[in-house]
Amino acid sequence: MNQKKNYFYGDLQNMKFDNSPTVDQVGIEERIARFNSRSIKKQSKIQGLKLALNMIDLTTLEGKDTEGKVRQMCYKAMHPADNIKGLPTVAAVCVYPTYVKIAKKELGNSGVKVASVATAFPSGNSTLEIKITDTKLAVNDGADEVDMVISRGEFLEGNYNFVFDEIAAIKEACGKARLKVILETGELCTLDNVRKASDIAILAGADFIKTSTGKIQPAATMPVTLVMLHAINDHYHKTGKMIGMKPAGGISTSKVALQYLVMLHETLGNKWLSNEWFRFGASSLANDIILQLGKEQMGAYYSKDYISND
Amino acid sequence: MKKEENITNEFFTDWKYAPAPESTDHIKLKKxxxxxxxxxxxxxxxxxxxxxxxxxxxxxxxxxxxxxxxxxxxxxxxxxxxxxxxxxxxxxxxxxxxxxxxxxxxxxxxxxxxxxxxxxxxxxxxxxxxxxxxxxxxxxxxxxxxxxxxxxxxxxxxxxxxxxxxxxxxxxxxxxxxxxxxxxxxxxxxxxxxxxxxxxxxxxxxxxxxxxxxxxxxxxxxxxxxxxxxxxxxxxxxxxxxxxxxxxxxxxxxxxxxxxxxxxxxxxxxGGKAANIIFDDAPIDQAVEGIVNGIFFNQGHVCCAGSRLFVQENVADIVISKLKQRLETLIVGDPLDKNTDIGAINSKEQLNKINEYIKIGVDEGAEMYQSKCAIPSKGFFCRPTLFLHTSQSHRIVQEEIFGPVLAIQTFRTIEEVIEKANNIPYGLSAGVWTDKGSKIFNLTSKLRAGVVWANTYNKFDPASPFGGYKExxxxxxxxxxxxxxxxxx
The missing domain is CATH 3.40.605.10 (Aldehyde Dehydrogenase; Chain A, domain 1)
Structure with a gap:
């Protein structure tokens, strides 16, 4: 399984992932500055914020998680703020495999999906056997989506085929569940690596590519997300197949969420503007969006004490 | 319990930015x-x-x-x-x-x-x-x-x-x-x-x-x-x-x-008619952005605009398809709207000149591609325009248009692109896009242009001298x- 890195130039198997285009960080940052100078006001702001709320994967991934905590979060997912008219639900709740069953039961047929992390989250340092078992546990308990982590150590060693094979194996174990592949970009360090890892994940069968576990800093950033969106764009134009994107961790304000949507809108277009193809992995973002949408509805900001913390 | 309200993409097929005009209340102009x-x-x-x-x-x-x-x-x-x-x-x-x-x-x-x-x-x-x-x-x-x-x-x-x-x-x-x-x-x-x-x-x-x-x-x-x-x-x-x-x-x-x-x-x-050169090892998505900044900055009314694009043949298709995709996201319209990317052409005279060149380009047999964006009916506006399959002897390649019009050529080797880039009476600026540092230095020493930008375009700083060669x-x-x-x- 563990093919060691081979510098031999004729090793075509390892060469096939070296076709990823290079990335210029300065250029990426300039493009981000352009996105962030967009002025999103009035109707486009309200629309954008509702969309962002509808794209959230409400997440709890802590050692101290309990059934009670998960149950409360599930209610919040379906009822972000009942005092404000016309709010959508969030897209999904994201939990550890052991809480999939309870989340599934709480969410019922509300349409809110259950996502489960798997594959020895967050480090991914375990055997394939355990990772597959982990995945199957989540899927058998009813997870609609599986968020796996790649083996960053193997990636940085240059064992791209190992990373590819692992993702492919987990994809198979997922069955009908959609697979999100977490690259943990904070550990990949360069944008060139992010691009390469994105290409590997997409080719290995990811339905979504995702930036981070939320356990490593920096988590999601706009530059990293843009590089991943470019990878998705290239794949789409080559094959016609759409891949989803999920920035996760660190996105906590409405303003930043709108900036991500502008980036998505101008990079992949309106086709991606739904929670089928874009998610925010976030826990505190929902309340900030509720605050802003409440302000739009009531004409003034109101105390955060009116917004439930779960 | 609230009913199923997961409205996903139904409420949202087309997201447009609402107008965000800069206020003119504080402007005092004499008659x-x-x-x-x-x-x-x-x-x-x-x-x-x-x-x-x-x-x-x-x-x-x-x-x-x-x-x-x-x-x-x-x-x-x-x-x-x-x-x-x-x-x-x-x-x-x-x-x-x-x-x-x-x-x-x-x-x-x-x-x-x-x-x-x-x-x-x-x-x-x-x-x-x-x-x-x-x-x-x-x-x-x-x-x-x-x-x-x-x-x-x-x-x-x-x-x-x-x-x-x-x-x-x-x-x-x-x-x-x-x-x-x-x-x-x-x-x-x-x-x-x-x-x-x-x-x-x-x-x-x-x-x-x-x-x-x-x-x-x-x-x-x-x-x-x-x-x-x-x-x-x-x-x-x-x-x-x-x-x-x-x-x-x-x-x-x-x-x-x-x-x-x-x-x-x-x-x-x-004047100028700068060559913006994209090699196959360039960061493609950023290069596309550089092409856009190079030619559409200030409606192309820039003497150092990257108005001649040279793309290495093995990446020409991908660069051009990405460029077309990017063109569609450019917003043309009210200059005072904070979301406008491309404003108005400076004068009717200039707009006529640009339109004349667009006609020349079509007559010369180059393939024209224009963004499908809406433009205001009043005022002087021009859609961002690409001309594909142009040659060195086309007038739209040789003459300064001073508008949002890009003439695109392909090349095969470094020698070829240097020769073509220098084959013009002007020599104000040029752009080079490659991941390879040695290639950048090779080109900067051979391109006869006052300013050569590497992996960027239209960058200005008071500390950096600006000026041209030749005409x-x-x-x-x-x-x-x-x-x-x-x-x-």
């Missing part, structure tokens, strides 16, 4: 502007005024005076007097303070200047706010710093000021060009008569107000308005010691003819080099 001579606004001897309009709405903004020969003589004489009696004698550190003060005032009034620049010139508020005005202020700051250090800039060379500088600037970056001209002239101890372009005089006249408010001694900077005739009178005036011109190559040639045989110093910054002119503006044309040694 009529006179000539700024010897520290005061004075009526023109010609008694003639002409209208200046907003190219995005075709509405009149104000009337400005047309200076005749007599007015030019008054302005030059006042500059000469100010030079002899005040400015030449002033201690250098005092001169420096005045230039600093102009920079500070410009920063304080940046928003006002940005809005007027967009109203009068048609450029998007995003650019006037984020590029033109800050760069103009930075230019004054930068040269204020040099004013009292000339002896250190040119050790043992005894730098001396020249006298009166006649400066004629174009309509594409009105305030920025005024700053490029005035700041180094003042820092080197010269006095100035400046004429803005006839279509975009308002920010220069606002600058005149600002200079008056700054307390700069009367006559050190004179700003007069008019057409080509006014400019010719300035160039030919016997008391003028230095001519600085930015504009078309044709006018540049006329100026050079008319000053032949005099001892007037001259710098010319003229793009001579002399440098900006940086230490920008001081030299205003000094004798």
């Amino acid at each position: 009529q502007y006179d000539l700024f001579i010897n520290g005061k606004f004075v009526k023109p001897n010609s008694k003639k005024y002409f209208a200046t309009i907003n190219p995005a709405t075709e509405e009149k903004l104000a009337e400005v005076a047309e200076a005749n020969e007599k007015d030019v003589d008054l302005a030059v004489t006042s500059a000469k007097n100010a030079y002899d009696k005040v400015w030449k004698k002033m201690p250098v550190k005092e001169r420096s303070k005045y230039i600093f003060r102009i920079a500070r005032l410009m920063q304080e009034r940046a928003r006002e200047f940005a809005v007027i620049e967009s109203m009068n010139g048609g450029k998007s508020i995003r650019e006037s706010r984020d590029a033109d005005i800050p760069l103009a202020a930075n230019h004054f700051f930068y040269y204020a710093g040099w004013a009292d250090k000339l002896d250190y800039a040119f050790p043992n060379k005894k730098p001396q000021s020249l006298g009166v500088a006649a400066q004629i600037i174009p309509w594409n970056f009105p305030l920025l060009m005024a700053a490029w001209k005035i700041a180094p002239a003042l820092a080197t101890g010269n006095t100035v008569v400046l004429k803005p372009a006839e279509t975009t005089p308002l920010t220069a006249l606002k600058l005149a107000e600002l200079i008056r408010d700054s307390g700069l001694p009367d006559g050190v900077v004179n700003i007069i308005t008019g057409f080509g005739k006014t400019g010719a009178a300035m160039v030919n005036h016997p008391k003028v010691n230095k001519v600085a011109f930015t504009g078309s190559t044709d006018v540049g040639k006329l100026i050079q003819k008319s000053i032949a045989g005099t001892n007037k110093k001259v710098t010319l910054e003229l 793009s002119g001579f002399g440098r503006e900006g940086g230490l080099h920008g001081l030299m044309p205003y000094l004798s040694f």
Whole structure:
């Protein structure tokens, strides 16, 4: 399984992932500055914020998680703020495999999906056997989506085929569940690596590519997300197949969420503007969006004490 | 329990940015502007005024005076007097303070200047706010710093000021060009008569107000308005010691003819037709962004615009398809809307010229691609335009269009692209996109262009000299080099 890195130039198997285009960080940052100078006001702001709320994967991934905590979060997912008219639900709740069953039961047929992390989250340092078992546990308990982590150590060693094979194996174990592949970009360090890892994940069968576990800093950033969106764009134009994107961790304000949507809108277009193809992995973002949408509805900001913390 | 309300993408198939217009409430424009001579606004001897309009709405903004020969003589004489009696004698550190003060005032009034620049010139508020005005202020700051250090800039060379500088600037970056001209002239101890372009005089006249408010001694900077005739009178005036011109190559040639045989110093910054070169190892998505910035910045009204694109053949398809995709996200429209990427063409005359070239391109058999965006029915607008499959002998490849029109060629080898890039009467700027450092240095030494950008485009800084080769002119503006044309040694 563990093919060691081979510098031999004729090793075509390892060469096939070296076709990823290079990335210029300065250029990426300039493009981000352009996105962030967009002025999103009035109707486009309200629309954008509702969309962002509808794209959230409400997440709890802590050692101290309990059934009670998960149950409360599930209610919040379906009822972000009942005092404000016309709010959508969030897209999904994201939990550890052991809480999939309870989340599934709480969410019922509300349409809110259950996502489960798997594959020895967050480090991914375990055997394939355990990772597959982990995945199957989540899927058998009813997870609609599986968020796996790649083996960053193997990636940085240059064992791209190992990373590819692992993702492919987990994809198979997922069955009908959609697979999100977490690259943990904070550990990949360069944008060139992010691009390469994105290409590997997409080719290995990811339905979504995702930036981070939320356990490593920096988590999601706009530059990293843009590089991943470019990878998705290239794949789409080559094959016609759409891949989803999920920035996760660190996105906590409405303003930043709108900036991500502008980036998505101008990079992949309106086709991606739904929670089928874009998610925010976030826990505190929902309340900030509720605050802003409440302000739009009531004409003034109101105390955060009116917004439930779960 | 609330019912299923997961409305996903139904409420949301087309997200458009709501209009976000910059407010114009705080803008005060007079109905009529006179000539700024010897520290005061004075009526023109010609008694003639002409209208200046907003190219995005075709509405009149104000009337400005047309200076005749007599007015030019008054302005030059006042500059000469100010030079002899005040400015030449002033201690250098005092001169420096005045230039600093102009920079500070410009920063304080940046928003006002940005809005007027967009109203009068048609450029998007995003650019006037984020590029033109800050760069103009930075230019004054930068040269204020040099004013009292000339002896250190040119050790043992005894730098001396020249006298009166006649400066004629174009309509594409009105305030920025005024700053490029005035700041180094003042820092080197010269006095100035400046004429803005006839279509975009308002920010220069606002600058005149600002200079008056700054307390700069009367006559050190004179700003007069008019057409080509006014400019010719300035160039030919016997008391003028230095001519600085930015504009078309044709006018540049006329100026050079008319000053032949005099001892007037001259710098010319003229046209361009820059090559923007994309190699197969380039960061493709960023290169596409660089192509867009290169040709669509300021509606393509940029002398250093990357108007000839060279793409290596093995990546041509992908680059062009990405470029087309990017073109569709560009927003063309109201220059004052904060989300506008491409504003209005500066004048009807210019729009006609661009449309003529678009017709020439089609007639020459190049494949045209235009963005499908909507453009306003009133005002002068042009869709971003690509011409594919062009050749070196097409007129749209050889001649400067000065609009949002990009001519695209492909190449196979480095030698080929260097030859083609240099095969043009111009030589102002160029762009190179590659991941390989050695390739960048190879090209920068072989491309005959005053500025070569690597993995970026249209970057400006007051500390960096700017200027051309061949028919793009001579002399440098900006940086230490920008001081030299205003000094004798």
